[in-house]
Amino acid sequence: MSRKTASRQWLWIASCGVGCTLLLLVGFGLGIADIIYPASVPFADAPGVKTSPTTDTASHSEQEIRIAALGDSLTRGTGDGTGQGYVRRVLSTLEKSKEKPVTLLNNLAVNGLRADQLVERIEKDSAGYVLKQANVILLTIGGNDLFQGAQSEQMSAKEMQLDTLIAKVDAGIVHLKQVLTQLRKWNPDALIIYVGLYNPFSDLQAMREIGNAVVQKWNDSAYAFINKDKNMMMVPTYDLFQRNSSKYLSSDHFHPNGDGYDAIAKRIVQSIQ
Known part of the structure; x- marks a missing residue:
């Protein structure tokens, strides 16, 4: 393997590492924002909750x-x-x-x-x-x-x-x-x-x-x-x-x-x- 080919491989690996790090940082930031500023979800639309008709x-x-x-x-x-x-x-x-x-x-x-x-x-x-x-x-x-x-x-x-x-x-x-x-x-x-x-x-x-x-x-x-x-x-x-x-x-x-x-x-x- 030539010196030039090896340099390209290390450059590609470094680029992937930086990209993954950026993705993690963005995901972490969005998670924190969702905790601090949660979205408003109607009660009837919450997962697993069904409203049933009242019986008298x-x-x-x-x-x-x-x-x-x-x-x-x-x-x-x-x-x-x-x-x-x-x-x-x-x-x-x-x-x-x-x-x-x-x-x-x-x-x-x-x-x-x-x-x-x-x-x-x-x-x-x-x-x-x-x-x-x-x-x-x-x-x-x-x-x-x-x-x-x-x-x-x-x-x-x-x-x-x-x-x-x-x-x-x-x-x-x-x-x-x-x-x-x-x-x-x-x-x-x-x-x-x-x-x-x-x-x-x-x-x-x-x-x-x-x-x-x-x-x-x-x-x-x-x-x-x-x-x-x-x-x-x-x-x-x-x-x-x-x-x-x-x-x-x-x-x-x-x-x-x-x-x-x-x-x-x-x-x-x-x-x-």
């Missing part, structure tokens, strides 16, 4: 139906030989007609319960826990406020008088309003369905007129309060039993039988749909 209670309620039931023996299904009552019938019908899951969160009903007793029960956190999760709340109450003991002939003649029963309506409606108000406090958004009263003694001459009068007064007072809330409704049952007591009442002549509960369930499902 209303949209969740459209995906499934979550039912809480409470009240008296009608919600328990007393008188129905199958044990389904209106609650289970509502669930099974909705499952067939709706393309979404239908769940019974809990049935909190108690046989013989009056409205004043229900007020105390739903103020408890254990009841509130269930009610908060529901988007449909089913309620029956009031029959025992008016006629408790009548089905076993334990009511005295005075208790069956019109003025006595009217006084019971006035007292019971106050408690019903408290129940509905507390339900709305636990759950501001759920659809609350109150099942109206019927006269189980409409086929008895001695109780037909008086029973109809007090039941109608109860239902009218209940509706006047319920109608103020756009997400509450009262499902009427008075007409169902008025001329069909032998068909729809169980052997105790007070609670519905299977056919009676089926008729109530159909009304409720129609109101939900």
